[in-house]
Amino acid sequence: MAHPDGLTLGDLYRGLRAQFEAAGVPEPEVSARRIAAEASGRDAAVVALSPHTPMTVRMVAHADAMAARRVAGEPLQYVLGSWGFRKLDLATDRRALIPRPETEVVAGIAIDWLQRTVRRRRLAEVNVADLGTGCGAIALSIAHEVPQARVFATDSSADALALAAANMAGLGSAATRVSLHQGSWFEALEGLHIGNDCVTELRFQRLDLIVSNPPYVADGDVPSAEIDDWEPHEALYAGPDGLDAVRTIARDARSWMAPGGLLVLEIATAQAPAVAAMAVARGYEEVRIERDLAGLDRALVASRPRSEPDAWTIDQAAERLRAGEFVVAPTDTLCGVMARYADTDAVARVCDAKERPHSEPMPILVSGLEQADELVELSPQARALAQRHWPGGLTLVARRRGGPDPLHGRETLGVRAPALGWLRWLIDEVGPVTGTSANRHGYETPAGAVEAAASLATRPGEMASPGRIIRGRALGGFASTVVDVTGDKPVVLRTGAVPAESLEFPEFPEESGA
Structure with a gap:
């Protein structure tokens, strides 16, 4: 029944806009246009083109009810009950976050990479996890736009997964390639099977x-x-700095990803430097920050290296190091022998295996600046050098925090972040480790890890347990450049991989020095 007062669509729109302006509703024109369109059953784009369309009593009542909710502060997306996201129209309500344009950018990064990867590698299937799927916006967009994608969507909220399931119902045949899993981040995927393989037994590595x-x-x-x-x-909320969830995902994703796999995380703009450093320390490569449509830093993008030891091998080595043992592995240049620096007895055992005096200092490998800061004092200039050349062939000799080293007794310590991603991953797991060559004192280091381990002064069978040797051959090349940064100017103690001319301290304002 037409409205008895002859109300038209134009009248309804103008009345809603005036009401929203008076109530201080943000973007009153958008809310008025979208609510008028929803009430009249017309597309929002044509509201202004059909101002004389008569309204029914039911249409006006529906608009009034939605307007009251909007004036009360309820988000427009919830009031309308649906919202567009890329090529989909998704049901929206308070069970999940509102899908936003910045998240469309994140989904686009993932979709573009998947489409390129499928095309370049001619893949019949790619496996994707959307963690914390909410209403399913990212997961369903990937399934809709990448026909080869099998998507595992997780959320700790049963309510959010129910909303995602409702959105799946409107996806058509693509919904058969999406599965929903309740749980916290990767815990939701434990026990999952891909093909004939049990993911948990494989330590996954299939995403x-x-x-x-x-x-x-x-x-x-x-x-x-x-x-x-x-x-x-x-x-919404994730701890004192907002990074609790990002830390968990970036840490655990490393062992769930296939070699060459991609990690894409939406982040807050101010978090970009910290999140990028976190990813580098965790051993990812090709780490970058992508911007959203407003030009703001919005997404971490990082890859797992294609060639490196598997997650099981890393886990075994980490167990050995935590148990106070040392591990032999190929590093950036030579084969090295690693022990946790925090375990003085383990470091002493490294010296004994090398037949090297305990009084001789050895460099320490860190995953990045965060670990280095726990060990040594770095001026802003020294930090800038590390940011410029880490990970890579630069060892910084700096003043040790907490006084002399308990083993060699010196006030300084040499620290370096290695170039190998898997090695930073291991160090991120267990803490800083010794970075000395795997050889007896005065002898050359064998190129292979097995041969290097055999050359050390160890008891028969001591190196036989899993994780004591990470097999492979060292890459060779130049040793690290060693620079003393305890003074006002850097002093090159040994030339090597980093050219001396690139080691000038940058200038800082006086108040930011020391």
Whole structure:
């Protein structure tokens, strides 16, 4: 029945806009146009083109109900009950975050990479995990736009997964390639099977792409009253710095990804430097930060190296190191013998195996600046050198925190972040390790890890347990350049992989020195 007062679509739109302007609703024109379109059953794009369309009593009542919710502060996307995301129209309500344009950019990065990878490698199937899927926006977009994608969508919230399931129902045949799993991040995937393989037994390593829009707002920050009041807090807030979820995903994804796989994480703009450093320390390569449509840093993109030991081997080596043993492995240049630097007895055993005096210092390998800061004092200039040349062939000799080294008794310590991603991964797991060559004192180091281990002064069978030797051959090349950064200017103690002319201290303002 037509409205008795002859109300038209144009009248409804103008009335809604005036109401929203008076109530201080953000972007009143957008809310008025979208609600008028929803109430009238027309597309929002043609509302202005059909101002004389008569409204029914039911249409006006529906618009009034939605307007009241919008004036009360409820987000427009929830009021309407659906919202567009890339090529999909998704059901939206308070069970999950609102799908936003910046997340469309994240989904686009993932989709573009998958499409290129499928085309270049002629793959029939790629395996994808969307962690914290919410309403399913990223997972369903990938399934819709990448026919070869099998998508595992996880969320700790049963309510969010129910909403994602409702959205799956409208996806058509692509929905058969999406499965929903409840649990916290990777825990939701434990016991999962891909083909005939049990993923847990394989330590997975079968995911070609891991993507997530995790919570990344710091607990003390409130993005806006509308967001804080209406959207689920468990999908928004992530600890004192907002990085709790990002840390967990970046750490654990390393052992779930296939070699050459990609990690894509949505982040807050201010978090970009810390998140990029986190990924480098974890041994990812090709680490970069992508921007959203507003030009703001928005997504971490990082790859797992194609050639490196598998996750089981890394786990075994980590167990041996935590148990106070040392491990022999090929490193950037020579085969090295590693022990946890925090374990003085283990370091002493390295010296004994090398038949080297305990008083002789040895360099320490760190995963990045965060670990280095725990060991030594670095001026802003020294930190800048590390940021420029790490990971890579630069050893910085700096003043040790906490006084003299308990074994060799010196006040300084040499630290380096190795170029090999898997080695940084291992160090990130166990803490800083010794970075000395695997040879007896005064002898050349064998190129192969097995031969290097055999050349050490060890008891028969001592190196036989799993994880004591990471097999392979050292890459060779130049040893690291060693630079003393304890003074006002860098002093080159040994020339090597990093040219001396690139080691000038950068200039800093006086107040930021020391």
